[in-house]
Amino acid sequence: MKTAVVICPGRGTYSATELGYLYRHFPGPGLLATFDRMREQAGQDTLSSLDGASRYSLAKHSRGDNASALIFAATVGDFQSIAREDIEVVAVTGNSMGWYSALACGGALTSEDGFRVANTMGTLMQEALIGGQLIYPWIDEDWVPQPGRRAALLALAADIDARKDHDLTLSIDLGGMFVLAGNNAGLQAFEDAVEPTQGRFPMRLGNHAAFHSHLQRPVAARGRAVLSPDLFQQPDLPLIDGRGAIWWPEASNLSALYNYTLGQQVTNTYDFTRAITIAAREFAPDLFILTGPGATLGGAVAQSLILANWRGLDGKSSFKSIQDDQPMLVSMGMEDQRGLVT
Incomplete structure (x- = not known):
């Protein structure tokens, strides 16, 4: 068995x-x-x-x-x-x-x-339906961890969250992906700051609220x-x-x-x-x-x-x-x- x-x-x-x-x-x-x-x-x-x-x-x-x-x-x-x-x-x-x-x-x-x-x-x-979510990877396409990239992305999210009228926080630590939750201003700021990767990220998740966040x-x-x-x-x-x-x-x-x-x-x-x-x-x-x-x-x-x-x-x-x-x-x-x- x-x-x-x-x-x-x-x-x-x-x-x-x-x-x-x-x-x-x-x-x-x-x-x-x-x-x-x-x-x-x-x-x-x-x-x-x-x-x-x-x-x-x-x-x-x-x-x-x-x-x-x-x-x-x-x-x-x-x-x-x-x-x-x-x-x-x-x-x-x-x-x-x-x-x-x-x-x-x-x-x-x-x-x-x-x-x-x-x-x-x-x-x-x-x-x-308070806020929303997006997903973005921090490991590479071969699933090899990139700890420096992870730290930089978390620091970026914290910086955005500290801005006036911006909410952004880690919603789900999902293997090699971050699911981020926030209001539209916070999510948009992150999308504007990161490089598009793998042809689909950052990916905004439709019909998702800011799950697992203070919102x-x-x-x-x-x-x-x-x-x-x-x-x-x-x-x-x-x-x-x-x-x-x-x-x-x-x-x-x-x-x-x-x-x-x-x-x-x-x-x-x-x-x-x-x-x-x-x-x-x-x-x-x-x-x-x-x-x-x-x-x-x-x-x-x-x-x-x-x-x-x-x-x-x-x-x-x-x-x-x-x-x-x-x-x-x-x-x-x-x-x-x-x-x-x-």
Whole structure:
């Protein structure tokens, strides 16, 4: 039996190629019907109708109130599809809103309550839509770390943030990428100051608010007002959060877990790189399983393992060599890899 850490993706992973993902992969109609009823009761489009649309609409499917629910459902469905007779899940982590999915996969929330949290927070963020995000790399195209470049970019962001009427801060430490959050003035100043690279960066993220920054304090407060601490319970599996802290089964302070989830997790930097580093070093799994939808987080997972010097990884070529010989990272959103773990 192989051991695995499961990684839950965040926003931006349900795109045009994922349309119909729930129809193709969700393991049972009962839970999906429950999610649909919860959406109907909230006056929202059902997941079945969104996932079953004839074409993907960026304006509709990428909205926070729709995207969060679709991604959560796809993640939980994939988690339930893992062949547990062959694979022992030893810990769960996630990126950004993937933390809500991780809480459900790890048992700290039931699937229904996890959906309630993810859908509520996605809806509140969409309603407020405070600020925005952009993404920019600090490692090179061969995934070799450039620490001087990293320091210079963080110094630039701090300089911009110090300017009058400018907000800019590190939102997600995402492997070899920085996701920056801020108001339009701060984001525009950064875009104007850096060199375009790799044909697509800096990349402004559509329908994304300034997640994981102080700008989200009103959203966090609204979340705490409508979501009860009673939703949370002791996890079944160790959970690694956006600081790299581990929440252990039967030993977690549920009040602290609630406060982190609807407080610091919303308003402070999410350190995905550290979460993966801790997952590797503390649990030493045979596999890292990235649930769907999509597989775009795979690069950030690999880069995080390189930064952790996991198994001697030092760049894209060494990762590819190990991955081609005996995969250490399985992306369930990729059909050719999904069968390795289901």
